[in-house]
Amino acid sequence: MNRRITLMEQLHDELTTLQALCAEHSIELDTEKLEKLVHYGHLLEEWNLKVNLISRKEDSPVIIKHIFHSILISSYHSFRKEERVLDLGTGGGLPGIPLSIAFPDTRFLLVDATGKKITACQAMIKELGITNAIAMHTRVEELKGVVFDTVLSRQVAPLEQLCRYAARLLKPDGTLICLKGGNLDREISKAIESREKNNGLPLTVELYPISAVSSFFSEKQIVIARR
Numbered sequence: 100m101n102r103r104i105t106l107m108e109q110l111h112d113e114l115t116t117l118q119a120l121c122a123e124h125s126i127e128l129d130t131e132k133l134e135k136l137v138h139y140g141h142l143l144e145e146w147n148l149k150v151n152l153i154s155r156k157e158d159s160p161v162i163i164k165h166i167f168h169s170i171l172i173s174s175y176h177s178f179r180k181e182e183r184v185l186d187l188g189t190g191g192g193l194p195g196i197p198l199s200i201a202f203p204d205t206r207f208l209l210v211d212a213t214g215k216k217i218t219a220c221q222a223m224i225k226e227l228g229i230t231n232a233i234a235m236h237t238r239v240e241e242l243k244g245v246v247f248d249t250v251l252s253r254q255v256a257p258l259e260q261l262c263r264y265a266a267r268l269l270k271p272d273g274t275l276i277c278l279k280g281g282n283l284d285r286e287i288s289k290a291i292e293s294r295e296k297n298n299g300l301p302l303t304v305e306l307y308p309i310s311a312v313s314s315f316f317s318e319k320q321i322v323i324a325r326r
Contacts, residue, residue, distance in 0.1 A: 113137045113162045120167050124174055128201055135200050135227055140166050142226060143191050146219040152191030168278065168309075168316065169194030169253075170201055175307050175321050176249070176276055180204040185247040187239055187264060188212075188254035192220045194278065195251065199224075199232035207232040208247075210239060239264045246270050253278045258304075259290040259297075262324060266298040275300065275324040283320065290324070299326040 114137050121128050128136075140161045147153055153165060172194060178184070182205045186195030189209035199207045209232060211217050220234035250265040250273065258277065265275045279286075287304050294300055301324035309316045 110137055110141075113140065113160070116160070117162055117167060120163070121170065124171070126170060126173055126201075128170075132200055136166050136170070136197055137162065139192075139196055139200065139223060139227055142223045146191065146223065150191075150215045150219050152216060152219060153193075165191075165193055166197050168319070169197040171309055172198065172251070172276060172278070172321060173201060175323065176274065178202040178205040179248075181206065182249060183247045184208070184249045184251060185210065185242075185265075185268060187250055187252040187261070188256070189220060189234065190216055190253070192223060192234070193253050195232060195234075196220065196223065196227075196229070198251075199229050200227070203229075203231050205231060208245075209234040210237050210242065212236075212238045239268070242268060246273070248273055250275045252276075257289070258283070258286045258301075258322065258324070259293045262290050262294070262297045262300045265324075266300045269300070269326075271326075273326075277322040277324070278319065279322050280319045283322065287322075294326070300324060302326040 114133055117133055117136060143152060144161055184205055184207045186207060186209040189195050189211045192209060195207045195209040209220055214236045217234050217236040224232055224234055247268055248270055250269055252261050261277055262275060290301055303325050305323040307321040309319050309321060
């Protein structure tokens, strides 16, 4: 009984935290979506005991470091109805699953080369009742005959490499959005120098530091590449 009360208190605290953060940053999500995001956080932690999806030595709450971090993208990009979004190297469904919960009219494809991670994503998507996201076990190089409005990545990969992956999968006016950290000056310069090899991506790169949002996001930035 005490364990049940403790879990309920934890769920309530996480819901309150997420609700406050979203309100503070003008991200409008109803209670049903917020509850589903909290539910996803617990599924992510449960699956992480079986499959390495996120660090098992977390220095901050999953609800902030992973879920709200993903949702923050919507402060810098408006996800439209029927917009086609690719989550490149999704791992445990980040940022694709939180964003698919927040924007049920947008269509998400989550891909990863590691089968166990996709199995976890598929199970979580099913349990959460998400109908606008599909998780697929494939390498990005193997995706054929499909283009996207937006490509997302939380992968720890150089921007030039992400541009190379995304270039052939984006529509001409498409956007690459990455969650990255650290000093990116050299990384961005190299990506711009290589843009002719990557179908003109990136022509421009926008940086949005999010360290001011929370101390948990020290040196973190949202990177938006356009052509």
